[in-house]
Amino acid sequence: MSTESVAVTGPASLRRAFALQLRVLHALLMRELITRFGRENLGVLWMAGEPMLFTLGVATLWTLAGLVHHASSIPVVAFAVTGYSSVLMWRNSASRVASALEQNKQLLFHRNVRTIDVFLTRIILEIGGATCSFIVLASFFMFIGWMPMPVDLLKVVTGWVMLAWFGTSLALAIGAGTAFSHVIERLWHPTAYLLFPMSGAAFMVDWLPKGLQKTVLVLPMVHGIEILREGWFGNVVPTHYDLGYMAACCLVLTLGGLYLIHEAGRRVEI
Amino acid sequence: MLSIEHVSKAYSTRHGRHKVLDDVSFQLERGGHIGILGRNGAGKSTLIRLIAGAERPTSGVIRRGMSVSWPLAFGGAFQTHLTGLDNLKFVCRVYGVDYRPRIPFVEQFTELGKYFREPVARYSHGMLTRLAFALSMAIEFDCFLIDEAMVVGDARFHERCHYELFDKRRDRAFILVTHDANVIKTYCRNACVLHEGQLLAFPSVDAAYDFYLATLKENPVIVEQ
Numbered sequence: 001m002s003t004e005s006v007a008v009t010g011p012a013s014l015r016r017a018f019a020l021q022l023r024v025l026h027a028l029l030m031r032e033l034i035t036r037f038g039r040e041n042l043g044v045l046w047m048a049g050e051p052m053l054f055t056l057g058v059a060t061l062w063t064l065a066g067l068v069h070h071a072s073s074i075p076v077v078a079f080a081v082t083g084y085s086s087v088l089m090w091r092n093s094a095s096r097v098a099s100a101l102e103q104n105k106q107l108l109f110h111r112n113v114r115t116i117d118v119f120l121t122r123i124i125l126e127i128g129g130a131t132c133s134f135i136v137l138a139s140f141f142m143f144i145g146w147m148p149m150p151v152d153l154l155k156v157v158t159g160w161v162m163l164a165w166f167g168t169s170l171a172l173a174i175g176a177g178t179a180f181s182h183v184i185e186r187l188w189h190p191t192a193y194l195l196f197p198m199s200g201a202a203f204m205v206d207w208l209p210k211g212l213q214k215t216v217l218v219l220p221m222v223h224g225i226e227i228l229r230e231g232w233f234g235n236v237v238p239t240h241y242d243l244g245y246m247a248a249c250c251l252v253l254t255l256g257g258l259y260l261i262h263e264a265g266r267r268v269e270i
Numbered sequence: 271m272l273s274i275e276h277v278s279k280a281y282s283t284r285h286g287r288h289k290v291l292d293d294v295s296f297q298l299e300r301g302g303h304i305g306i307l308g309r310n311g312a313g314k315s316t317l318i319r320l321i322a323g324a325e326r327p328t329s330g331v332i333r334r335g336m337s338v339s340w341p342l343a344f345g346g347a348f349q350t351h352l353t354g355l356d357n358l359k360f361v362c363r364v365y366g367v368d369y370r371p372r373i374p375f376v377e378q379f380t381e382l383g384k385y386f387r388e389p390v391a392r393y394s395h396g397m398l399t400r401l402a403f404a405l406s407m408a409i410e411f412d413c414f415l416i417d418e419a420m421v422v423g424d425a426r427f428h429e430r431c432h433y434e435l436f437d438k439r440r441d442r443a444f445i446l447v448t449h450d451a452n453v454i455k456t457y458c459r460n461a462c463v464l465h466e467g468q469l470l471a472f473p474s475v476d477a478a479y480d481f482y483l484a485t486l487k488e489n490p491v492i493v494e495q
Contacts, residue, residue, distance in 0.1 A: 038351060109341060110340050110361070270324050270325060
């Protein structure tokens with residue numbers, strides 16, 4: 001056994017702080033993966049398997065319900081895969097982060113582990129899982145011809161990255177909130193439930209009456225889904241979005257979330 | 271050098287703020303040993319949590335010029351789905367050391383046998399305590415935080431813990447929190463008593479222990495012995 005002691009974690013250079021953060025995130029990710037998915041049967045593959053099952057279920061339901069607008073030429077499965085995958089991006093990370101602190105408080109006894117690391121771990125897992133699920137399902141449905149090839153891949157990626165940013169910033173804000181009050185977690189779940197039908201997953205903004213379009217476009221994720229679908233399906237349906245507005249919302253949530261998490265660190269009681 | 275400067279900690283309760291620590295200051299040199307006595311509820315665990323960095327003080331500063339351990343033998347962060355080995359890997363990753371050379375020591379000390387590679391959920395209480403202690407020893411810190419109450423086990427286990435800690439790591443600093451004056455007398459040159467939120471220093475361990483005994487008699491109703 002080596003006897004040299006671990007490095008003092010005093011004021012560190014930015015590079016050392018970054019290396020430390022990566023190390024802690026790696027440790028937390030490995031821990032969380034085994035905790036959530038175990039080693040039995042599919043193990044870590046459930047990270048993508050779980051969201052895939054959800055998306056397939058929703059795609060089936062929407063097909064049976066004939067959800068797609070009658071004037072649209074978008075195949076319903078393609079519509080469901082793009083729509084529900086987007087929901088996974090913002091809803092699941094926030095929901096997982098909402099309970100993260102309560103379940104992982106004891107980890108803070110390791111001084112290197114900070115509240116933000118606990119949150120980031122769950123965000124990375126959720127967004128990673130949703131992304132894998134989306135790629136696998138979209139590839140499969142393109143292969144069997146139920147989904148067209150994307151018209152503008154760069155725009156698809158832009159939409160996806162924006163949704164990932166929104167999911168991250170929302171999760172940070174919700175997570176910070178739970179450090180101040182447990183009420184936030186209770187409020188988040190009904191809010192997420194109510195936001196789902198308004199999030200643009202199940203409709204194109206253009207299908208709505210003019211008055212309602214403005215209201216719905218207040219929600220940042222609607223813009224992300226519109227970008228994603230414009231990239232995938234081209235100009236089959238006119239789209240409505242404002243990349244700048246979505247970015248501004250994400251920026252405010254990110255900065256607000258980071259500030260609140262910093263403040264919360266002083267309040268956490270174990 | 272570890273430096274605790276004017277540290278206070280208050281918690282909010284339903285009946286307003288409750289001050290647990292009130293302007294506590296002390297310093298610990300590299301290799302220095304300090305014992306802290308205090309009856310139940312005196313704020314010993316709070317002080318340990320603050321020094322460990324798990325919670326922040328309400329006011330005051332804690333400067334760590336050396337690496338400080340998490341509270342020794344603390345097993346609360348064990349994830350029950352993880353095996354003993356997984357938990358070793360976890361702490362090694364967090365502290366940036368290689369886990370492989372540490373496996374033999376942990377296996378030998380914990381005497382877990384094949385259970386080392388079984389989920390912690392299947393461990394007995396004794397197995398958990400041994401694992402928690404071994405993991406604390408697997409990372410080499412400059413200063414160990416020891417809450418004696420956490421290291422519960424039979425005489426043999428105590429003996430092995432004391433050997434690992436006080437013989438093999440005699441050169442390290444430690445802060446020892448306990449009810450047991452004998453442990454402090456054996457291993458510490460300095461002793462303090464935590465009383466009503468204040469940390470009181472004494473010229474000798476005996477003087478500290480006499481004062482500690484007196485505080486026990488003050489209000490015997492809430493004292494558990």
